[in-house]
Amino acid sequence: MAFQCQRDSYVQEFVTTVVSCSPCELSLERASGKKEKVKGFEVILKDTVLFPEGGGQPDDRGTLGGVPVLRVTRRGAEAVHFVASAVEVGSSIQLKVDWDRRFDHMQQHSGQHLITALADSTFGYKTTSWELGRQYSTIELNTAMVKAGEVEALENAVNDKIRAAVPITIELLFLDDPAVQQVRSRGLPDDHSGPIRIVNIEGMDSNMCCGTHVSNLSHLQLIKILGTEKGKKNKTNLIFMAGNRILKYVEKSYNRERSLTDLLTSGVDDHVEAVEKLQNAVKGLRKSNLNLLRDMAVLIAQNFKSDPNRGNLFCLHRCLTFSFPSDGDAEFMNIIAKEIGTEDTILFLTVGEERGAGLFLLAGPVDVVDRLGPRVAELLEGKGAGKKGRFQGKTSCMGRRAGVKALLQEHSQNLRL
Structure with a gap:
C-alpha cells in the first residue's frame, strides 16, 4: 500500500487507528553520534503520515497522540513507529509531522531526482546511489571525473527547470503494467508488496521511488552544487544542497564571516591571507x-x-x-x-x-x-x-x-x- 505521506506529502496532521502496540528495545543514535539502547513500544497504525526510512531518505519525526515518535521503519507493507509509552489498540490517534524536517527531506530528495535526470540526459552520467545527509547530500555518478564546466552547466540547467516551475506528479502502477518498463529504477526491495509508486518530473523523468517529494520544482527554490570528490571504484560523488538548506547555510556562513572579521581584524576577502600569517607565526613560536x-x-x-x-x-x-x-x-x-x-x-x-x-x-x-x-x-x-x-x-x-x-x-x- 501507499501510506498517506506518500499519497500527499504535504499533509502535516492525520487521524488514524492503532492496529497493534508491543514492547521492544531499539538502538537509537544520539546527536553526539553515540548509540543508546532505549526501551519503548512498536506501534503499527492503519495508515500513517510519518514516512519510514527508504529510498535513500531518512525517516520522519513527529508525534503520535502527543508522544514523540523516535523512529519510523518499514516492515513489509507496514510502517513501524517507535515511541516511549504505550497506546491503546483500536483507539483513534492523531499524528503530527515535524514539518521542517519533512519539507527539508522533500526538497533534497526531489532535488536529487532532478540532478540525476539532467546529469544522465545531458552528459550520460548515471546515478548509482545517493545519500541524504544532515548537512548536505551526495549523488554517486558512474564516471571517474566530472569536469568543472560540466558542474556549472548542470547547476544552471537544474535551476532553469526550477524557475520553469515544472510539476511533479505521483502515480501508482502494478508490476505487470507495460508502463513500468519505461520507468527508471534501481530495483525493488525484496519484501515489496502492492502497487509500485512512480515519481514523474513532467517531460523529464519517471522513477520508482517510495520517498516524499515536492509537487512542483519551484518548491525547491534553488539548488547549489557545492562540488565533486573522488568516489569508490572510478565513480564521482557530487555534493549538493537544495532549498531552505541553502538559506541556512548562507546565514551561517555570513555569521561566521562576521566573527572571523572581528577575530582577524581584516576584511572578508583577506581572511585566508590573515589565517596563513597566523599559521606561520604559530610555526615560528612552536619552533622557538x-x-x-x-x-x-x-x-x-x-x-x-x-x-x-x-x-x-x-x-x-x-x-x-x-x-x-x-x-x-x-x-x-x-x-x-x-x-x-x-x-x-x-x-x-x-x-x-x-x-x-x-x-x-x-x-x-x-x-x-x-x-x-x-x-x-x-x-x-x-x-x-x-x-x-x-x-x-x-x-x-x-x-x-x-x-x-x-x-x-x-x-x-x-x-x-
Whole structure:
C-alpha cells in the first residue's frame, strides 16, 4: 500500500487507528553520534503520515497522540513507529509531522531526482546511489571525473527547470503494467508488496521511488552544487544542497564571516591571507618553544647533577594550563632522563595539568623500571609501555602523582642501585 505521506506529502496532521502496540528495545543514535539502547513500544497504525526510512531518505519525526515518535521503519507493507509509552489498540490517534524536517527531506530528495535526470540526459552520467545527509547530500555518478564546466552547466540547467516551475506528479502502477518498463529504477526491495509508486518530473523523468517529494520544482527554490570528490571504484560523488538548506547555510556562513572579521581584524576577502600569517607565526613560536624546552631540560638535568646532596630519585612535574601536551613535551622528559643518566637514579617525570591529563615517564635501572612501570601506570589510572629502562604513557589523573612518588621513594631507599 501507499501510506498517506506518500499519497500527499504535504499533509502535516492525520487521524488514524492503532492496529497493534508491543514492547521492544531499539538502538537509537544520539546527536553526539553515540548509540543508546532505549526501551519503548512498536506501534503499527492503519495508515500513517510519518514516512519510514527508504529510498535513500531518512525517516520522519513527529508525534503520535502527543508522544514523540523516535523512529519510523518499514516492515513489509507496514510502517513501524517507535515511541516511549504505550497506546491503546483500536483507539483513534492523531499524528503530527515535524514539518521542517519533512519539507527539508522533500526538497533534497526531489532535488536529487532532478540532478540525476539532467546529469544522465545531458552528459550520460548515471546515478548509482545517493545519500541524504544532515548537512548536505551526495549523488554517486558512474564516471571517474566530472569536469568543472560540466558542474556549472548542470547547476544552471537544474535551476532553469526550477524557475520553469515544472510539476511533479505521483502515480501508482502494478508490476505487470507495460508502463513500468519505461520507468527508471534501481530495483525493488525484496519484501515489496502492492502497487509500485512512480515519481514523474513532467517531460523529464519517471522513477520508482517510495520517498516524499515536492509537487512542483519551484518548491525547491534553488539548488547549489557545492562540488565533486573522488568516489569508490572510478565513480564521482557530487555534493549538493537544495532549498531552505541553502538559506541556512548562507546565514551561517555570513555569521561566521562576521566573527572571523572581528577575530582577524581584516576584511572578508583577506581572511585566508590573515589565517596563513597566523599559521606561520604559530610555526615560528612552536619552533622557538621546542628550542627553549630543550635548553631548559639540559639546565634542569645539570642543576640536579651538580647538587652534592642529590639522592637517587628525581621527580619533576611541568604544569600546563591546557589539556593536551605539545609535541615537544615527550622530548623534554627524554632529554632530562638522558642528561641525568639512569644507571643509579630513578626518574619520574610528568607534563600536563595539575590534576588532569598529561604524559608521564619512568626511567631508571632496567630491572626497577620493568618491575615498577605497570604499577606506576595503574596508580595514575593511565596506560603505558616501555623497554630498556624507559616506561612512558598517558594519564587523566595527574593528581595521583603523590602516590607514585611515595612508591618510588620506598624503593629508592630499600634497593641498592
